[in-house]
Amino acid sequence: EEQLVESGGGLVQPGGSLRLSCAASGFIFSSHWMYWIRQAPGKGLEWISRINNDGNSTKYADSVKGRFTISRDNSKNTLYLQMNSLRVEDSGIYYCARVGAQLVWDTWGQGTLVTVSS
Amino acid sequence: DIVMTQSPGSLAVSLGARATITCKSSQSLLYSSNKKNYLAWYQLKQGQPPKLLIYWAYTRESGCPDRFIGGGSGTDFTLTINNLQAEDVALYYCQQYYNTPRTFGQGTNLEI
Numbered sequence: 001e002e003q004l005v006e007s008g009g010g011l012v013q014p015g016g017s018l019r020l021s022c023a024a025s026g027f028i029f030s031s032h033w034m035y036w037i038r039q040a041p042g043k044g045l046e047w048i049s050r051i052n053n054d055g056n057s058t059k060y061a062d063s064v065k066g067r068f069t070i071s072r073d074n075s076k077n078t079l080y081l082q083m084n085s086l087r088v089e090d091s092g093i094y095y096c097a098r099v100g101a102q103l104v105w106d107t108w109g110q111g112t113l114v115t116v117s118s
Numbered sequence: 119d120i121v122m123t124q125s126p127g128s129l130a131v132s133l134g135a136r137a138t139i140t141c142k143s144s145q146s147l148l149y150s151s152n153k154k155n156y157l158a159w160y161q162l163k164q165g166q167p168p169k170l171l172i173y174w175a176y177t178r179e180s181g182c183p184d185r186f187i188g189g190g191s192g193t194d195f196t197l198t199i200n201n202l203q204a205e206d207v208a209l210y211y212c213q214q215y216y217n218t219p220r221t222f223g224q225g226t227n228l229e230i
Contacts, residue, residue: 044225045168059219095167102174102177103156103173104158104173104215105158105160108167
């Protein structure tokens with residue numbers, strides 16, 4: 001079964017850091033571009049960052065550029081999101097998602113909750 | 119960035135009836151070389167991750183019931199849900215993948 005499992009969320013103070021992980025299984029992780037997408041409380045879905053299949057190309061939403069870093073370790077089948085200088089508005093559920101053969105996000109993790117609060 | 123405008127924001131429909139959600143993009147999502155519209159629909163239920171329903175504007179993902187029908191082309195798209203079932207209560211989002219950043223509509227909250 002193709003699966004993505006996020007971890008690393010939690011409660012952090014403004015200005016703090018967190019590192020999210022997304023463990024992939026059941027498919028060839030190194031063949032797929034990957035994304036992080038979040039849903040803030042009471043708000044819609046927002047694309048945060050993406051990385052190509054070999055990790056040498058990344059992009060970020062303006063809202064997180066310079067503070068978040070996406071990376072991957074294909075030997076460990078794991079995607080990461082290093083989040084620094086966290087703000088209250090970064091709170092939400094963070095999902096990792098796989099880009100499938102049809103170029104859409106066809107597999108999603110269950111999400112990990114990030115709460116930024118003092 | 120491509121702006122996706124989705125309506126209505128919320129919708130209440132009776133069991134067994136039809137629900138229609140519209141989505142308009144600020145530029146065409148039709149790629150001329152392959153004649154495909156780069157538009158997807160996702161369903162988001164409470165406590166669950168988003169689920170891909172439809173891609174290329176009208177192609178149902180494996181496992182998506184055939185009562186979900188995607189339509190439209192260019193800048194105007196629809197998601198129609200026929201014979202509404204209780205399990206269809208969810209948030210629905212359109213999303214363009216024509217270019218980066220991939221952008222979503224504001225979402226439609228579908229209730230019975």
